[in-house]
Amino acid sequence: MRSSSIPTVSGPTRLRLPDLLRITDQAADAVLRGRYNHLLPSGDIPTQERRFTRLHSDDEVDVWLISWVPDHATELHDHGGSLGALTLLSGALDEFRWDGNRLRRRRLDAGDQAGFPLGWVHDVTWAPAEQAPALSVHAYSPPLTAMSYYEVTEHNTLRRVRTGLADAPAGHMTSRINEKLHVARARLRRLHAREVPAAVRRGAVLLDIRPESQRETEGAVPGALVIERNVLEWRCDPTSEARLPQAVDDDVEWVVLCSQGYTSSLAAASLRDLGLHRATDVVGGYRSMAEAGVLEQLNAALLRSVWYPRHQHGEED
Numbered sequence: 001m002r003s004s005s006i007p008t009v010s011g012p013t014r015l016r017l018p019d020l021l022r023i024t025d026q027a028a029d030a031v032l033r034g035r036y037n038h039l040l041p042s043g044d045i046p047t048q049e050r051r052f053t054r055l056h057s058d059d060e061v062d063v064w065l066i067s068w069v070p071d072h073a074t075e076l077h078d079h080g081g082s083l084g085a086l087t088l089l090s091g092a093l094d095e096f097r098w099d100g101n102r103l104r105r106r107r108l109d110a111g112d113q114a115g116f117p118l119g120w121v122h123d124v125t126w127a128p129a130e131q132a133p134a135l136s137v138h139a140y141s142p143p144l145t146a147m148s149y150y151e152v153t154e155h156n157t158l159r160r161v162r163t164g165l166a167d168a169p170a171g172h173m174t175s176r177i178n179e180k181l182h183v184a185r186a187r188l189r190r191l192h193a194r195e196v197p198a199a200v201r202r203g204a205v206l207l208d209i210r211p212e213s214q215r216e217t218e219g220a221v222p223g224a225l226v227i228e229r230n231v232l233e234w235r236c237d238p239t240s241e242a243r244l245p246q247a248v249d250d251d252v253e254w255v256v257l258c259s260q261g262y263t264s265s266l267a268a269a270s271l272r273d274l275g276l277h278r279a280t281d282v283v284g285g286y287r288s289m290a291e292a293g294v295l296e297q298l299n300a301a302l303l304r305s306v307w308y309p310r311h312q313h314g315e316e317d
């Protein structure tokens with residue numbers, strides 16, 4: 001006799017992690033037997049580029065074949081309201097999971113499986129192995145619809161950066177420019193809008209690279225130097241004849257900002273390429289600074305910065 005009226009289905013899906021593990025196992029087997037060759041480019045398993053191929057989709061579950069290659073950065077993410085699982089067919093992957101205090105790494109080798117309960121936040125990357133590339137089959141139930149992305153803060157906490165609709169799992173980058181952006185951002189310690197006034201007080205130089213039309217529409221940033229994107233590197237490089245007076249050495253903290261914080265990441269990465277190792281940008285750009293109400297604080301911050309950094313650098317007035 002049933003003693004409880006607690007429903008046996010309490011989650012967002014009828015399926016459980018063991019079901020998803022079994023589904024990925026069976027799909028991996030089918031991939032190896034060539035059953036999905038018609039979905040793969042020229043019938044082959046992709047080996048040269050990161051690729052997502054949807055093997056199956058219904059109301060309950062979607063199943064993906066993912067190929068992994070080196071040097072493709074991803075981001076910490078959750079899977080929204082979906083459970084997930086993977087089976088690794090070949091190669092190796094590193095999973096970095098947030099355990100509440102820090103990122104824990106585990107290595108997955110060919111044949112290994114992993115399940116992702118609700119609330120699981122992780123990043124998965126290609127790992128060196130004799131047998132490359134890495135190929136994995138993933139299942140999500142209910143099918144992925146939205147995912148959130150995170151970064152670890154300087155206080156060792158997790159900060160949600162954004163939430164977006166997901167059309168592909170586990171890395172979720174469907175264009176080369178997105179890949180490039182993620183690689184660029186992985187090199188930066190980006191500033192959030194509220195951190196900008198403090199950065200200016202300690203001597204950071206704000207660079208507004210928005211085009212003139214955008215500056216006119218949106219408004220100016222107090223204290224920022226307006227530098228058009230096409231001359232940025234020449235102005236910041238301390239060895240360039242066209243440098244700014246502020247470009248005294250490689251230790252200047254250049255903080256690039258644009259309208260929404262996309263092209264500024266690429267620009268900051270380009271400054272890093274020049275050896276300007278403190279270059280970074282502002283998450284969300286001008287718009288987040290306006291929303292966070294920090295533009296007004298910049299004048300005061302700037303007044304204090306005029307003296308300290310210049311004397312620190314030994315400049316003569």
Ligand SMILES: [Fe+2]
Pocket residue numbers: 077078079122124169170171
């Ligand atoms: Fe994932």
